[in-house]
Amino acid sequence: MLHSMTGFAALKGEEDGYTWAWDLRSVNAKGLDIRLRMPDWIEGLEAVVKGALSKSLGRGSVNLNLRVNKGDEQGTLAVNEQQLQAVIQALQVVETTAMDQGVALQPSRASDLMAVRGVLENVAPDSGQKKLLGALAAQLPDLISSFVEMRQAEGQSLYDVLMEQVSQIEILTKSASVAAESRRQSTAKTLRENLARVMENTEGADEARVAQELAMIAVKSDVMEELDRLHAHVGAARTLLATEGPIGRKLDFLMQEFNREANTLCSKAQSVDLTQIGLDLKAVIDQMREQVQNVE
Template sequence: MTAFAHQRFEYSWGSVTWEIRSVNHRYLELSFKLPENWRQLEPSLRDALRKALQRGKVECALRVQLQNQEQSLQLNDKLASQILEAANGLKAHIAHTAPVNILELLRWPGVLEPQSLDNDTLSKQLLEGFRNALDEHLATRQREGEALAGLIEQRLESINKIVADIREKMPVIVIAQRDKLQQRIADLNTELDPSRLEAEVALIAQKADVDEELDRLDTHVTEVRRVLKKGGANGRRLDFFMQELNREANTLSSKAVVAESTQAAVELKVLIEQMREQIQNIE
């Protein structure tokens, strides 16, 4: 959602500068900084932004610099032609008519007048410039989104490796816990019913069983990748999966029976939090 666009346009009547900024936000919040003379553009700008964006705090600013219109004159061709036609018509009836003086013609009221700006034309040019700035803004967001997707993919790959490592080590961990329990019994120099020993080992294995959590982690990682590949405005969906991934990491931590599995759960939570922070920038 974070992006910036700056576009400047030069016209015969002056220059226009558009700036569009956006930062992270849960919803779409629009604000405009427009010259008072161009406040009527806001509904069109707001409609265009709502069609193009889904989330983000967006600020749109317009600066217009007009040239000195007092020095810009426009010839009224139609009026000048009518005056010349009338003068030529008089020549046909008056033998000694003086030729038409061009300077005198230009002094005729309405023939040469200050050039006025057509507000409709200016509005179209301003909106066209805004659309160009919006295209640049969207392109910037697209490039940032692609970069963020790459960073998220790296962390998903790290999560897959941690999950695979835990899955591979869990049988060894359960056996080690069984051996540790047997050693403690031997150190106490006491007899223990074999069935009771097996029950205790089964209880340890049950408490340490994290296959369900590992399966869900794999499923969530696959779904996050699918959403990233699909594209579009999926920031909220991705944020939901970050919550689910964090839930499974917390469960792994609570079921940890050795320091190694606790450390793995901590690493998972760090990776998930890094992704969550990046996803705040995704629409």
């Protein structure tokens, strides 16, 4: 089943006086980029979360936010001495520089230092922290399952749109084949008339050489190879869309091939009808490329 890279899921829970809320969402990206915002005092949680997400997802810019609250009886506040020393040293540098330049600063207060992120930490009791980690880890599969289900639902809608666009490309390619065949007959007639005109008005011309040059012109204007490749790409796209697993990168590469053949078709068209079909093809292919960017 096709998966979209766009998705969202949210869950809440509580355990032993703790309450929490998960928020998981993603948008398209070239690879898998996981960004986590969660309490750093729950030891081991980040590795568990990142491992579970990496195992379940193939591509996307994924952002997970976890907010944990606890009652007054749970845990204590502790000073991170290393962070505090780093803040004090930085403050000393600022104050010294300001004094050297004649700038007066307000005296620093303890509350100012405590407000700096990382100086004051919530520390849970070991037993409570382990219970909390276990509860969060137990709920994580439900969060990811809900998230994947939404990406699958988005993927189904995306699948329908892409299949419709592939059908449009196929119809336009068939129309281009008809237009090319009609143009071929008129082109052959024009080439014969031009050859006769050239031979009648040019003395000493090498007839074989002239015929060879005209044949090369005919080859350069032949678009059947491009149309054959477009038909092949249509089949390849349908096969990919029916394939399980991440296919976004392969589809993106295939869209480049579609676009290359459509560009060549337009450059070799030499007829209003074929040119218009080529432009319509480019428009549908461009729309499809935008949708493909969301495929996992």
